Amino acid sequence: MTSEHSTTADGAPGATISPSAAGGRGSRLGPRPVVVLCLLIAAFSLLPLGFVVVATANAGWDTVVKLVFRPRVGELLFNTLSLVLVTVPLCVVLGIGGAWLVERTRLAGHKAWAVLLAAPLAIPAFVNSYAWVSAIPSLGGIFGGVLISVLSYFPLVYIPVAAVLSRLDPALEQSAASLGLGPWRVFYRVVLPQLRLAAAGGALLVALHLLAEYGAFAMIAFDTFTTAIYDQYRSTFNGAAANMLASVLVLFCLLLLVAESKSRGSARYARVGAGVQSNPTRLALGMWQLPGQLALVALTVLAFGVPLWHVGRWLLAGGSEIWVRDDLLTALLQTLGYGLAGAALTTVLAFPLAYLVVRHPGPFSKVLEAVNYISSSMPGIVVALALVTITVHNVPAIYQTSVVLVAAYALLFMPRALVNLRAGLAQVPRELDEAAQALGKPPLIAFLRVTLRLSAPAAAGGAALVFLGIVNELTATLLLAPNGTRTLATAFWSLSSEIDYMGAAPYALLMIVLSAPMTYLLFVQSKKAAGQ
Amino acid sequence: MFSKLQFSKAALTALAGVSVLALAACSGAAAPAESTSAAGSATDAITVYNAQHESLTQAWVDEFTKETGIKVTVRNGDDLELSNQIIAEGAKSPADVFLTENSPAMTQVENAGLFADISAKVQEQVPAEYRPSTNKWAGIAARSTVFAYDTTKLKADQLPKSLMDLADPAWKGRWAASPSGADFQAIVSAMLELEGEDATLSWLKSMKENFKAYKGNSTAMKAVNAGEVEGAVIYHYYWFGDQNKTGENSKNVAMHYFKNEDPGAFVSISGGGVLASSQHQDNASKFLEYVTGKAGQTILQTGTSFEYPVGSGVAANEKLTPLADLQAPKIDPAKLNSAKVTELMTQAGLL
Numbered sequence: 089m090t091s092e093h094s095t096t097a098d099g100a101p102g103a104t105i106s107p108s109a110a111g112g113r114g115s116r117l118g119p120r121p122v123v124v125l126c127l128l129i130a131a132f133s134l135l136p137l138g139f140v141v142v143a144t145a146n147a148g149w150d151t152v153v154k155l156v157f158r159p160r161v162g163e164l165l166f167n168t169l170s171l172v173l174v175t176v177p178l179c180v181v182l183g184i185g186g187a188w189l190v191e192r193t194r195l196a197g198h199k200a201w202a203v204l205l206a207a208p209l210a211i212p213a214f215v216n217s218y219a220w221v222s223a224i225p226s227l228g229g230i231f232g233g234v235l236i237s238v239l240s241y242f243p244l245v246y247i248p249v250a251a252v253l254s255r256l257d258p259a260l261e262q263s264a265a266s267l268g269l270g271p272w273r274v275f276y277r278v279v280l281p282q283l284r285l286a287a288a289g290g291a292l293l294v295a296l297h298l299l300a301e302y303g304a305f306a307m308i309a310f311d312t313f314t315t316a317i318y319d320q321y322r323s324t325f326n327g328a329a330a331n332m333l334a335s336v337l338v339l340f341c342l343l344l345l346v347a348e349s350k351s352r353g354s355a356r357y358a359r360v361g362a363g364v365q366s367n368p369t370r371l372a373l374g375m376w377q378l379p380g381q382l383a384l385v386a387l388t389v390l391a392f393g394v395p396l397w398h399v400g401r402w403l404l405a406g407g408s409e410i411w412v413r414d415d416l417l418t419a420l421l422q423t424l425g426y427g428l429a430g431a432a433l434t435t436v437l438a439f440p441l442a443y444l445v446v447r448h449p450g451p452f453s454k455v456l457e458a459v460n461y462i463s464s465s466m467p468g469i470v471v472a473l474a475l476v477t478i479t480v481h482n483v484p485a486i487y488q489t490s491v492v493l494v495a496a497y498a499l500l501f502m503p504r505a506l507v508n509l510r511a512g513l514a515q516v517p518r519e520l521d522e523a524a525q526a527l528g529k530p531p532l533i534a535f536l537r538v539t540l541r542l543s544a545p546a547a548a549g550g551a552a553l554v555f556l557g558i559v560n561e562l563t564a565t566l567l568l569a570p571n572g573t574r575t576l577a578t579a580f581w582s583l584s585s586e587i588d589y590m591g592a593a594p595y596a597l598l599m600i601v602l603s604a605p606m607t608y609l610l611f612v613q614s615k616k617a618a619g620q
Numbered sequence: 621m622f623s624k625l626q627f628s629k630a631a632l633t634a635l636a637g638v639s640v641l642a643l644a645a646c647s648g649a650a651a652p653a654e655s656t657s658a659a660g661s662a663t664d665a666i667t668v669y670n671a672q673h674e675s676l677t678q679a680w681v682d683e684f685t686k687e688t689g690i691k692v693t694v695r696n697g698d699d700l701e702l703s704n705q706i707i708a709e710g711a712k713s714p715a716d717v718f719l720t721e722n723s724p725a726m727t728q729v730e731n732a733g734l735f736a737d738i739s740a741k742v743q744e745q746v747p748a749e750y751r752p753s754t755n756k757w758a759g760i761a762a763r764s765t766v767f768a769y770d771t772t773k774l775k776a777d778q779l780p781k782s783l784m785d786l787a788d789p790a791w792k793g794r795w796a797a798s799p800s801g802a803d804f805q806a807i808v809s810a811m812l813e814l815e816g817e818d819a820t821l822s823w824l825k826s827m828k829e830n831f832k833a834y835k836g837n838s839t840a841m842k843a844v845n846a847g848e849v850e851g852a853v854i855y856h857y858y859w860f861g862d863q864n865k866t867g868e869n870s871k872n873v874a875m876h877y878f879k880n881e882d883p884g885a886f887v888s889i890s891g892g893g894v895l896a897s898s899q900h901q902d903n904a905s906k907f908l909e910y911v912t913g914k915a916g917q918t919i920l921q922t923g924t925s926f927e928y929p930v931g932s933g934v935a936a937n938e939k940l941t942p943l944a945d946l947q948a949p950k951i952d953p954a955k956l957n958s959a960k961v962t963e964l965m966t967q968a969g970l971l
Binding site: 155158159160163225226228306307309311315316319320321322323324325327329405480481484487488571572582585586587588 | 673694695697700703704805835839845862966969
């Protein structure tokens with residue numbers, strides 16, 4: 089059995105799998121060391137949330153009222169809310185529409201289109217913003233915010249939906265058709281409901297990205313909670329006003345999580361019955377072939393062509409002068425170093441959690457999952473604000489060290505590793521492990537030789553996604569990096585904020601080049617998990 | 621199954637390799653930080669908390685290291701972000717030297733008692749008007765407030781006579797600024813000092829109605845150039861800097877100096893100081909002496925920063941209007957109150 093929803097693009101916190109596949113006995117919590125480790129990891133991942141709660145409590149009611157209930161917060165609320173309410177539905181429509189065209193119609197060149205629609209994920213949102221500001225200098229406001237976010241984030245819906253669409257059982261659609269429904273009504277009444285989980289998971293991811301994004305919106309002067317928190321940070325380091333804005337933002341994230349879990353509903357989507365499902369049928373497009381092609385060309389040009397074109401334009405304008413070898417090399421090496429260290433640590437930390445969830449399902453592992461789900465929704469700026477305040481006051485020994493930054497990456501990107509590992513572990517039959525033990529291997533050795541080995545590809549996939557996240561991370565890196573650190577993202581940011589668009593171009597190019605293979609891997613993986 | 625096992629083994633080896641590489645990279649990244657903790661020698665590395673333009677400080681650092689062999693690690697940030705950070709770090713601050721774009725952040729650190737005295741050589745190099753009487757820090761450069769305007773939309777007689785005029789409803793929707801930046805906040809601190817709290821708060825509230833916010837002065841000037849607004853309150857050197865590059869973002873822009881000792885004629889002093897907690901006092905002082913000395917100040921004259929030199933008798937870049945002709949208001953930098961400014965701007969809904 090394949091899990092229902094383990095294929096979400098980006099380690100969707102919304103992803104759930106049915107752990108019963110592993111046939112666990114729920115009465116025991118699991119091996120003690122693993123349980124202790126998991127408790128420690130969970131406690132660590134609750135730090136940012138705890139920080140916000142404590143900071144709010146410490147500020148006192150009067151300060152909270154003064155700093156939260158003011159017109160500026162109202163403006164930010166309006167901006168952030170309208171951004172989410174306009175962008176998310178647009179991403180869902182584009183994501184489902186694109187996935188349907190590519191997977192279920194006789195679209196010419198559908199194999200190439202399937203990859204091209206995922207490609208915009210390789211363009212970091214702030215590079216997209218930089219390109220669009222170069223194209224339209226007056227870009228800004230809610231229109232600008234929505235444009236950049238839709239183009240950057242619609243693949244987060246497209247990828248999981250396409251994966252589900254490609255393996256839907258066509259028998260249901262055939263029954264509906266035989267009962268007299270036309271193709272459109274079949275799509276609306278039979279196909280669409282089955283996409284609900286994937287689309288809701290993708291939509292949640294888009295919404296969380298919108299709440300956390302800083303660079304893309306700062307560049308077009310569109311203020312959200314995250315940009316306002318960063319502004320306060322720039323004026324006060326870690327003042328009360330920044331903390332209060334952070335608690336409102338956190339509240340926002342928690343509301344989103346609740347909304348998403350409500351929207352999942354309780355219907356069953358799994359196929360029951362003997363036999364193998366046939367391949368989905370593809371609908372002839374007929375006279376719609378040309379409009380379909382044109383729509384996809386337009387979308388790809390806007391989301392992928394424009395950023396590449398403008399990065400290329402600035403590269404040409406800058407000539408050889410902008411390729412300052414030492415600066416670029418340092419930034420590249422530091423980015424690779426942090427990316428690899430972060431990916432390794434995150435994967436290692438995700439292992440015990442994934443193991444408990446898969447092998448010892450029960451209330452305890454459910455709580456662990458929920459904790460991870462909540463902490464993963466915290467925006468980078470909140471995590472960074474929490475860690476910088478805690479370390480400077482309470483743990484000066486690790487303050488401004490790479491340890492804290494790598495820990496922040498682990499906090500931010502844990503779900504990416506977790507979702508992959510969970511799926512990978514669930515596919516390793518525990519009987520193999522038991523057989524090894526029966527043959528005289530101690531449990532730990534049996535685990536290392538059998539389970540760990542078999543889940544390695546899944547672990548590598550998750551690690552790749554964490555790496556991708558770290559390469560493009562800006563806010564936590566700006567706040568937490570050790571003195572003298574310069575990653576591709578921070579160098580790009582400092583040059584482009586001084587409108588040195590030519591100088592920033594090589595950094596943009598390197599980020600895209602590093603992201604491209606990861607995006608392709610993600611795409612291939614989603615297909616594989618869907619059983620293709 | 622066999623081939624799958626083989627593949628997983630390869631993947632596992634790869635993962636292990638990756639971890640080793642990553643650890644190596646991390647220890648490499650941490651190396652410069654470690655070397656700063658070693659005490660003693662004359663070539664000891666120093667850490668500079670830098671709020672000045674990255675490119676300017678980098679030019680200073682490169683020359684300084686070439687001349688003295690002393691290595692410098694730079695942490696970049698904004699004036700008040702770094703001043704508040706230094707205060708939060710207290711005696712344990714890794715910073716040896718603090719450089720800002722504006723003086724309110726210097727005053728804040730000075731008031732927290734965290735600066736050591738500047739050396740006699742620095743006092744000799746920087747005239748008294750560009751350093752506080754306490755000698756806890758010194759001016760390293762200066763910049764003038766300007767109203768950068770769109771020449772296709774505004775004629776000389778339509779320009780505001782005073783910065784205070786921009787609160788007038790007639791200016792609604794027509795001008796821009798970067799309220800989150802330290803530069804603009806320094807201008808407000810000058811207004812606070814010259815006009816008082818009530819007038820400043822009411823001006824800020826009108827500003828909230830009238831202006832358009834951008835992140836960064838460059839972006840605000842770019843908006844003027846693109847015709848989005850008619851003018852922007854920024855500092856002078858953004859225009860010169862862009863003209864020196866392609867001029868693409870300032871071709872429709874000219875600068876209006878308010879003069880007349882107006883709050884809008886405020887000349888802001890960028891400061892440099894040595895932290896009392898520094899373990900490398902000598903090298904830190906050497907750096908400040910270099911920056912305020914002939915060589916450091918000449919970088920301001922000949923480089924691409926277009927800020928005004930303030931020390932060692934070095935003249936400004938000849939393209940700039942001389943500092944003496946700007947009729948700036950006389951303000952004691954020690955009196956600029958940054959905390960009050962942030963509070964008033966938060967109250968006016970600008971932050």
